[in-house]
Amino acid sequence: MDFPEELKYTEEHEWILVEDDIATVGITDFAQDQLGDVVFVELPEVGDNVEAGETFGVVESVKAVSDVYAPVSGEVIEINEDLLDEPETINNSPYDAGWMVKIKLSAPELLEGLMDVSSYQEFVEKD
Amino acid sequence: MKATPLNQIHRQLDARMVDFGGWDMPVQYSGVIAEHQAVRSAAGLFDVSHMGEIEVSGPQAFDFLQYAMTNDVSTLVDGQVQYTAMCYETGGVVDDLTLYRFAADRYLLCVNASNSDKDFSWLQGLQKGSDFIDLILVNRSPEYAQLALQGPVATKILSKLTTVNLAEIKFYHFAEGDVAGIQTIISRTGYTGEDGFELYCPATEGVKLWQELMSVGLPFGLKPIGLGARDTLRLEKGYALYGHEITAEIMPLEARLAWITKLKKRNFVGQAAIIKAKQAGLLRKQIALTLTTSGVPRAGYPVFCQGEKVGHVTSGTLSPSLKKGIALAIVPATIADSDQPLYIGIRNHRILAERTVLPFVQ
Numbered sequence: 286m287d288f289p290e291e292l293k294y295t296e297e298h299e300w301i302l303v304e305d306d307i308a309t310v311g312i313t314d315f316a317q318d319q320l321g322d323v324v325f326v327e328l329p330e331v332g333d334n335v336e337a338g339e340t341f342g343v344v345e346s347v348k349a350v351s352d353v354y355a356p357v358s359g360e361v362i363e364i365n366e367d368l369l370d371e372p373e374t375i376n377n378s379p380y381d382a383g384w385m386v387k388i389k390l391s392a393p394e395l396l397e398g399l400m401d402v403s404s405y406q407e408f409v410e411k412d
Numbered sequence: 413m414k415a416t417p418l419n420q421i422h423r424q425l426d427a428r429m430v431d432f433g434g435w436d437m438p439v440q441y442s443g444v445i446a447e448h449q450a451v452r453s454a455a456g457l458f459d460v461s462h463m464g465e466i467e468v469s470g471p472q473a474f475d476f477l478q479y480a481m482t483n484d485v486s487t488l489v490d491g492q493v494q495y496t497a498m499c500y501e502t503g504g505v506v507d508d509l510t511l512y513r514f515a516a517d518r519y520l521l522c523v524n525a526s527n528s529d530k531d532f533s534w535l536q537g538l539q540k541g542s543d544f545i546d547l548i549l550v551n552r553s554p555e556y557a558q559l560a561l562q563g564p565v566a567t568k569i570l571s572k573l574t575t576v577n578l579a580e581i582k583f584y585h586f587a588e589g590d591v592a593g594i595q596t597i598i599s600r601t602g603y604t605g606e607d608g609f610e611l612y613c614p615a616t617e618g619v620k621l622w623q624e625l626m627s628v629g630l631p632f633g634l635k636p637i638g639l640g641a642r643d644t645l646r647l648e649k650g651y652a653l654y655g656h657e658i659t660a661e662i663m664p665l666e667a668r669l670a671w672i673t674k675l676k677k678r679n680f681v682g683q684a685a686i687i688k689a690k691q692a693g694l695l696r697k698q699i700a701l702t703l704t705t706s707g708v709p710r711a712g713y714p715v716f717c718q719g720e721k722v723g724h725v726t727s728g729t730l731s732p733s734l735k736k737g738i739a740l741a742i743v744p745a746t747i748a749d750s751d752q753p754l755y756i757g758i759r760n761h762r763i764l765a766e767r768t769v770l771p772f773v774q
Contacts, residue, residue: 295463322445324730325708345708
């Protein structure tokens with residue numbers, strides 16, 4: 286299983302890539318593997334404000350519905366519309382083509398609560 | 413948790429295991445969609461050893477089954493299988509099952525795993541204090557492993573392992589014979605809508621039968637199939653699943669099972685209640701729905717008509733063949749028979765759903 290070094294992670298199995306004040310968010314390789322074939326993705330709208338810890342989207346496989354939680358607070362400035370037509374991209378490329386939303390951070394200090402790659406790996410192994 | 417004789421095989425194949433009604437069962441191996449497609453285009457092998465088997469024998473076996481079952485057992489000949497159900501006096505369903513006639517005085521019932529003990533007690537209860545004295549009921553569930561080999565090339569695969577003439581086993585018939593040197597009941601039945609077989613063998617031989625089938629099936633594209641694809645396969649064909657389309661609260665006629673409910677038959681358990689409900693006019697009816705936009709309907713989701721909640725989805729999924737959301741739902745009969753638009757509530761959305769003729773997939 287693949288967990289890129291440069292990303293931050295949450296206990297709900299989202300990944301976050303922060304560049305300046307923009308966070309790109311998706312679900313991890315572990316999360317997509319647990320879900321199985323992703324068949325439906327629901328995303329927020331551009332301009333929506335999301336709060337850290339609240340759900341902002343849904344990923345569904347044949348067997349399961351999984352909420353996706355915002356790891357950070359801010360305004361949604363871009364969504365990955367390709368996922369609406371090709372949800373399986375999340376299985377095939379969870380960290381690249383399978384990104385879900387870009388959020389303009391309103392409170393960059395909240396990034397403190399996120400896990401780095403080694404903590405996340407440990408967390409997944411315990412899970 | 414209960415385990416089938418093939419539990420170690422599933423673990424070696426790195427299947428994802430789930431608790432299915434108290435059984436430790438594989439939900440998927442390679443992935444639900446790939447497995448589903450393998451069964452539709454080639455073949456799949458399912459471990460269905462969790463299913464229960466109850467033997468009914470003795471001089472009164474026929475009369476007893478005619479009393480306990482909704483379908484007409486008198487139409488069966490030796491070597492034939494019948495899809496049938498047992499009802500409570502209320503007309504609600506105890507279980508749906510397949511009934512095998514070995515001889516006029518010997519039958520085997522294949523029942524749902526999670527209902528197996530309940531069904532056996534139910535049958536014992538019907539016998540107790542009745543005139544059915546010359547009758548032996550035996551719960552043989554632990555003695556059998558059961559594998560389902562399903563798909564367009566199932567016959568080709570099975571013919572490599574048996575000298576039994578499979579062409580002579582017609583749909584919903586069975587034969588007893590050797591498969592890979594194992595004494596097996598070869599039944600031309602299934603739950604996928606494809607050609608194929610359900611194979612019953614001694615529990616101790618289950619692993620060997622699986623391995624022999626997998627090894628001859630590999631060149632034909634045979635794949636192991638989990639419960640995830642078992643559900644999408646049966647739902648595309650509109651087959652009922654106990655606990656969803658049929659329950660103790662739903663009568664067979666409300667679930668499109670009039671064809672196995674022979675109301676003209678002499679006295680069966682639940683018959684009076686069902687006839688009464690039919691004469692009064694059925695209040696509810698099952699309908700098949702296809703979503704008009706993307707989304708995945710699931711069991712328990714509400715069905716709306718003119719802004720009101722009128723019923724619920726009993727089973728729903730994303731059809732891997734149609735790439736659309738499909739659902740069976742139960743709604744008032746007046747709404748089922750009307751052409752008023754229906755909507756399925758998915759979280760905070762209401763998605764327009766079209767009435768569809770079953771099966772969803774031909």
